[in-house]
Amino acid sequence: MTTRSRLLVLFAAVSLLAVLAGTAVLRAADRAAEKDRVQEGGPSVGSGPVSLTAGGERRIAFRNMAWGPHRDELTTVPADRPDGPRTASGVSCLRFHAAAGTGVCLQSGGRAAVLDASLKEVSAHRLAGLPTRARVSPGGHLAAWTVFVGGDSYAGTDFSTRTSVLDLRTGRLVASLEEFTVLRDGREYRAADVNFWGVTFTPDERGFYATLATGGRTHLVRGDLAAGTVTTLRENVECPSLSPDGTRLVFKKRVPGLPAEAPWRLHALDLASGRETPLAETRSVDDQVVWTDAHTVAYALPGDFGADLYTVPADGSGAPRRLMSSALAPAFLGPR
Known part of the structure; x- marks a missing residue:
């Protein structure tokens, strides 16, 4: 060569x-x-530190539903800029809630992870089915979660749920609220088809409200954690959410004449008077609402990428408005 x-x-x-x-x-x-790409026209999402204590700034923590590498991760945004850039934690949750620096993250693979303020896992518990609801008490000392153990929609009748309550102060886990004694019309009630879902804790962290289903009907119940009892209060109440002052519940109610696949309307219940008020949201909401403050609730509706969040006044006035797109399971952190 x-x-x-x-x-x-x-x-x-x-x-x-x-x-x-x-x-x-x-x-x-x-x-x-x-790494930071999302769907076209969607929110900007990037990795960063996430805390469940907002400090002086009010923030929203939620499951990010935007397509991209951070989908399903626990994510935060400033509460006053819900459409702003999102900070993703790297912790994935299917259902999530947090309060007072404690989080509960229901994960694929059948795990309920209890998180501290820095998202460090404090404990983990086996799930018996598909995650559907999660709640932390106002003081951060109690956590509850509900899973489907058969079926996939509250709109049908062929499903069963299991709801667990964990006391973080003692480590006591009530694996199923079906262990509690049901009091109905002043008498102990027993039935093979009893199901519970949608726990919401009282401000004193001694009790809770929830939905009990039996005999083809749903009931609002009040639970006493120390006594291990639940007492039925009224019918046709699902997924209650207690106001910060403990005086009102917002819940989804089946309304006669609506389609079987979209049967619910949001209502508010004044616990002292028993008066119900329909909210201004006229679409069927299959979610347990979260109170953003003393006057407003947030909830999810189906969206282009899974779910979008909306808000509506809790007194029946006003109109619903979109809070953010591609988001699910919000928790409002910091001062109200």
Whole structure:
């Protein structure tokens, strides 16, 4: 091989290496960009530190539903900029709630993870089915979760649920509220078809409200954790959520004449008077609402990428408005 030929081969090899190196750099850049890519027109999502204590700034923590590498991760945004850039934690949750620096994260693989303020796992518990509801008490000392153990929709009748309550102060786990004694019309009630879901804790963290289903009907119940009892209060109440002052419940109610696949309307119940008020949201809401403050509730409705969050006044006035897209299971952190 002549010197000229050797130089041509060397030049070709160097050129090929340069092309390969450039391609590698471009691919690395693409991969880096992919880490923070979301669906077109969606929110900006990037990795960063996430805390369940908001400090002086009020924040919203939620399950991010935006398509991209951070989908399903526990994510936060400032409460006054819900459409702003999102900070993703790397912790994935199917259902989530938090209060007073304690979080409960229901995960794929059948785990309920209790998290501290820095998202460190404090304890983990086995789930018996598909996660559907999660709640933390106002003081952060109690956690509850509900799973489906058969069926996949409250709109049907062929399903069963299991609701657990964990006391973080003692470590006591009530694996199923079906262990509690049911009091109905002043008498102990027993039935094979009893199901519970949708726990919401009282401000004193001694009791709770929830839904009990039996005999094809749903009932609002008040639970006493120390006594291990639940007492039925009224019918046709599902997924109650107690106001911060403990005086009102917002819940979903089946309304006669609505389609079987979309049977609910949100209502508020004044616990002292028993008066019910329909809220301004006229769409069927299959969710347990969260109080954003003393006057407003937030909830999820189906969206283009799984779910979007909306708010509506809790007194029946006003109109619903979109809070943020591609989000689910919010918790409002910091001062109300």
